[in-house]
Amino acid sequence: MIQNLKRINLIIKLRKLGVTNHKVLSILEKIPRENFIDKELSYKAYLNNALPIDCNQTISQPAVVAKMTELLEPKKSINVLEIGTGSGYQTAILSKLFKRIYSIERHKTLLEKAKKILNHLKIHNTVFYHGDGIKGWPANFLFERIIITAVAKSLPSKIIKQMSNGGILVLPLIHDNEQYITKIIKKNNKIYFKKYWKVRFVPLTSGIN
Numbered sequence: 001m002i003q004n005l006k007r008i009n010l011i012i013k014l015r016k017l018g019v020t021n022h023k024v025l026s027i028l029e030k031i032p033r034e035n036f037i038d039k040e041l042s043y044k045a046y047l048n049n050a051l052p053i054d055c056n057q058t059i060s061q062p063a064v065v066a067k068m069t070e071l072l073e074p075k076k077s078i079n080v081l082e083i084g085t086g087s088g089y090q091t092a093i094l095s096k097l098f099k100r101i102y103s104i105e106r107h108k109t110l111l112e113k114a115k116k117i118l119n120h121l122k123i124h125n126t127v128f129y130h131g132d133g134i135k136g137w138p139a140n141f142l143f144e145r146i147i148i149t150a151v152a153k154s155l156p157s158k159i160i161k162q163m164s165n166g167g168i169l170v171l172p173l174i175h176d177n178e179q180y181i182t183k184i185i186k187k188n189n190k191i192y193f194k195k196y197w198k199v200r201f202v203p204l205t206s207g208i209n
């Protein structure tokens with residue numbers, strides 16, 4: 001009951017912060033964030049905070065998950081490439097708004113845990129890959145939507161190559177030494193940028209663990 005009230009308060013907060021997409025907000029209200037963190041941190045599940053997960057990584061702040069999802073312009077007919085599965089929380093949100101999620105994580109421990117949680121939540125429209133997301137999806141796919149949930153110093157060229165024409169990429173990117181959620185649109189081989197909120201993400205790191 002108290003968790004339910006906390007959930008509703010969080011959704012009100014996200015609205016105030018400027019997340020307007022109703023579908024995104026209602027999915028955030030439904031997905032149990034406490035399932036993706038350690039039991040001892042459950043009481044913090046509906047605070048608008050990033051929280052620690054295994055392997056020195058973090059589950060992103062709900063407002064940031066919501067904003068990045070909104071910027072991806074969800075459509076049930078479209079697939080998404082996600083780089084940085086982490087806890088699987090963002091994957092779960094995306095799974096309810098898109099057709100299929102292709103998710104890459106470099107830490108095997110995190111990936112196996114995320115798979116179990118999503119299975120438990122009966123989410124089955126996801127495909128996972130243990131690998132280095134900087135190299136893109138390991139097949140010649142083109143994606144209409146890509147999300148990267150770790151911060152890059154520059155745009156990974158292999159990811160840009162896997163964007164279809166008219167595709168959208170949302171990621172934290174560094175501008176003037178600060179990280180901003182950035183939306184990138186690829187049109188006729190040109191790249192258009194728009195930056196949004198200032199954020200703090202863990203780095204996009206090459207290689208696997």
Ligand code: SAH
Nearest residue numbers: 059060084086087090105106133149204205
């Ligand atoms: N969206 C996640 C956020 C996880 S933090 C969540 O809501 O829980 C970022 C994740 O990106 C970490 O798990 C980190 O291991 C992963 N990561 C960093 N560099 C990567 C790379 N090159 N390929 C795949 N995953 C990467």
